[in-house]
Amino acid sequence: MTDLTKTAVPEELSENLETWYKAVAGVFARTQKKDIGDIAVDVWKKLIVTTPDGVDINPLYTRADESQRKFTEVPGEFPFTRGTTVDGERVGWGVTETFGHDSPKNINAAVLNALNSGTTTLGFEFSEEFTAADLKVALEGVYLNMAPLLIHAGGSTSEVAAALYTLAEEAGTFFAALTLGSRPLTAQVDGSHSDTIEEAVQLAVNASKRANVRAILVDGSSFSNQGASDAQEIGLSIAAGVDYVRRLVDAGLSTEAALKQVAFRFAVTDEQFAQISKLRVARRLWARVCEVLGFPELAVAPQHAVTARAMFSQRDPWVNMLRSTVAAFAAGVGGATDVEVRTFDDAIPDGVPGVSRNFAHRIARNTNLLLLEESHLGHVVDPAGGSYFVESFTDDLAEKAWAVFSGIEAEGGYSAACASGTVTAMLDQTWEQTRADVASRKKKLTGINEFPNLAESPLPADRRVEPAGVRRWAADFEALRNRSDAFLEKNGARPQITMIPLGPLSKHNIRTGFTSNLLASGGIEAINPGQLVPGTDAFAEAAQAAGIVVVCGTDQEYAETGEGAVEKLREAGVERILLAGAPKSFEGSAHAPDGYLNMTIDAAATLADLLDALGA
Template sequence: MTDTKPAAPGALPADFDGTYDAWYKAVAGVFARVQKKDVADVPLDIWKKLIKTTYDGIDVRPLYTRRDELAEASVPGKFPYLRGTRSADSEAAGWGVAETFGSTGDVKAANALLLGALTNGATDIIIDLENGLKASDLQALLEGVYLDLAPIRLKAGADVAEAAQALYDLVDAAGAADKSVIELQAAPLTAGFDDSATVSLDEAIALAKAAKDRAGSVRAITVDAVSLSNQGATDAEEVGFALAAAVEYLRKLTDAGLSVKEAAHQLSFRYAATDDQFAQIAKFRVARALWARVCEVVGDTEDAVAPQHAVTAPVMFSQRDPWVNMLRSTVAAFAAGVGGASDVEVLPFDAAVKGGLPGTSRGFAHRIARNTNLLLLEESHLGHVIDPAGGSYFVEALTDELADKAWAVFTDVEAKGGFIAATEDGTIQSILDKSYEAQRNDIAHRVKKVTGINEFPNLSEKPLPADLRVEPAGVRRWAAEFEALRNRSDAFLEAKGTRPQAGLIPLGPLAKHNVRTGFATNLLASGGIEALNPGQVVPGTPEFDEAAKAADIAVICGTDAEYAESGEEAVKALRAAGVKHVLLAGAPKSFEGAANAPDDYLNLKIDAAATLADLLTTLGA
């Protein structure tokens, strides 16, 4: 890790290289069987084909061993807090269970939900005053809450000053100021990236100056990296930009008269946790350690620990098949908790749907989200082990490399003059746009899988009502492009009574065409197109002619050998039957030089989103 790379590990066992060579040969043997080659013809470095490169340019290898070992990092609870901020605290094991209340705008319902949540495992309260509730509603919303026991964070947008004063008044009236833990969550430097409502930088500084003199723990400013994640930031960019924003806040706060210690205490961090498990574990470890290094540089290692809030990443939530979001959130919450986050907010599984999934109560959605955290903590006992991923060759190596990448992002922003300068000249937005496009392109090509969206879609699920087929503001969701295609399909269904359809033309017996008919069906469904499969058909037969008449688009499915034998005949027969658009499941090379070739091909290399959009247009959707 940057400036913290430990000394080399001890000597490797005498037989280590021989064992490694045996692994090389075993991998080569697997490739030989798959490629139907003699193992002598497969190079021993074929294993490199298994390397996956992250969006930050980190190569993830298939095997990590003692050769990758790093000397043990500092113990948990000690600077630079790579392994966590606590050392041995079994009474408060694990992370906080955070939950947001007030999003529906009904103060009475929000209070009931809040009290029920606190009774059933929630520990950290987030108050939403951006969706109808106001600062004047805080007293009713917090009725029955012990303000000296539950940490409270505000989500008040441009009204944070008014909300802060109302909360202060309640805490003071309850005699709970000395033990209160409050965060105002002003985020002026990052809010503009996803159009989040907030106060100006000057107002945030004023709030911090007032907060430093209050009893208890009050932090005015949140470095909200979720706003950056929402726009496509990679893990290194999310951490690096967050560090740059935090340093900018430190400068402004100290310029306003706060000491470095006072300024550092006014900051907290908020990060998005995706379902990329090991990367997220590494990210939270890296973010903590690098902030500690920044604090060391500015001369305040005593306050090198700042709250590190985690929220299940809005970018990964789908509107279609939203139940899958429960699985994504479970992995994300696991990773954030294991990575050492102070608390984790699991968003309701239908958070991407405006107002929630029709027919699903808010109580149920919140309970499932909260219980995801509680299952990990209370049943899986994850909180009883500090830094359980520590010592893993892979996690430690990934942490080390990610730290270097994030530090490079941070220093590049500093070289531009700091976060504000890099924002104003468009540098940060340009980087976010580039990263977003890389991810969008991989999803469009189905290289990056999004279950239920571009892979294994459920075309038979009940469509969302038309007024709910809207994109959440400020979030570049992974599923958005394919869900836009599904929206077109739903509108077609409502107007025509059927889905847009394509007819499959399976050549050869089931055992030979099944792989490609399955592939084509899955691909078409991800764009909202229903595949009609008549079973094996032979050109020149009534069954073939019947299948050809089923839809304006036909997809020929079979093996390459079958294409060589009857593919041209099938294409010719389909055109004679009046099929407007003939596709083939396979590669263009299977029809190379053919007089009668398909119009296009469906395979793993195509831009599936663009192809499906064109097919929907052809079908009138």
């Protein structure tokens, strides 16, 4: 982080910064109702945001950052931070779409339709119903020398590889690009299917004899699925890549041949600038590894990007379209070789009821195509290059990611760190912090812990199933919504809590709105009877009809009528009285609420407790 108050900058810029400092101080003075002379000149530092990796993000970046860091990297040149190639014939990034879990003929029809509709890279996911023997039918009409392939075959990767080799030989052609997707080292982290490390090594030895074939996929999305931060996903992926290279060299491949067998895959979230920087950093760090191994020019390993499963919600899944658009934008701008946008209802088994698979895939595909062909992002090499913020963030994130990699290496390498429990402990700790941030609504998820749609049609019970192998951000709140849906199905209405608004609408509206939003995120319907005055019949009627209430008003109103309102609620037999606000509102009061709802609570735990009390 650059300290703008201490950096030597040109006089003109210095004057502009001074003006900005004063403007920020003026805003703080107004909000705190103080004289501007009582506000420190460096009050802007309160606007600094720190990422989970400990990277400080300034509210403003200027030429001062450039003068300190000297951004001199060039696109297409080592260390490839700004992209591995500058190719005038190929604009943008590849559009990836994955097929499987259907009959071979249906898969073939879907593949041909996708290729005619803008998809350029074909992913295949194999299962009991779609096997290596089905590839000939599934790939009918596909030119292997024109469409790159990305394979997800788990334990049958070797069989799929053999089938693909046979098809290419029968067609008398070579592969445009083939990533066989063997991923035993990363699969052990999230429990995804893979072949064994011995099979992976042999697969790579065989693949090294063919053109444009890479056997190994370092799947960073496995780390993302378990809660990894950006620096951890990069650092652990680089460590796994080094582990593979060592094993391949031990198996008889040259270092050069081993490096040519490695490809990477990273998950991208809707945290736009962090994801742009993540992909840039991943290339820079792998370039450093290749440089140490003596082959810096081989740091151009494919970098597949896929929208992160962790960010997908089951509730209000349409919002996933927005999340995916931001993620795909970041991946493309960040320099990914190709980008796969998962369908918006990926987190729901069999998708949203009534929504065709063709529609879901078309929206996912078109997300990429709109960015490429209508926004024309592919016409610019490294669009983020030169941004004071992105370049600075890239440098800072690179330091954090290299520290993760170095720590893993210090333990003896990736496999040793996995065996000792270091990797699991690292991911568990980071996930718990993320979970806590979501639970307290510090990390906001639209449609989940912010602005939930309680009127949304419930998912069928058989689709309220948590996807395996991923720690989703929305999981805790969606589990509460599931309880609410089950209660609705049994009782014909959702769990309800009555609000007790004190004072006129113009004053209580902020806290009644906050309360309604908070309760809805847990599947609880907030009943708002309008302004209530303690001692009136309307107040007594509302209190007698409720088992749990939330008092809502301004701090001033609490000071004037709050204690009396709580006393009257107790007399009416209300079992549990909560207050929208802070405990300081009732310090020293003889009649205080039983609890408080505000921005500092663990909302997920509080809502779970309320559902328990409501019998849901």
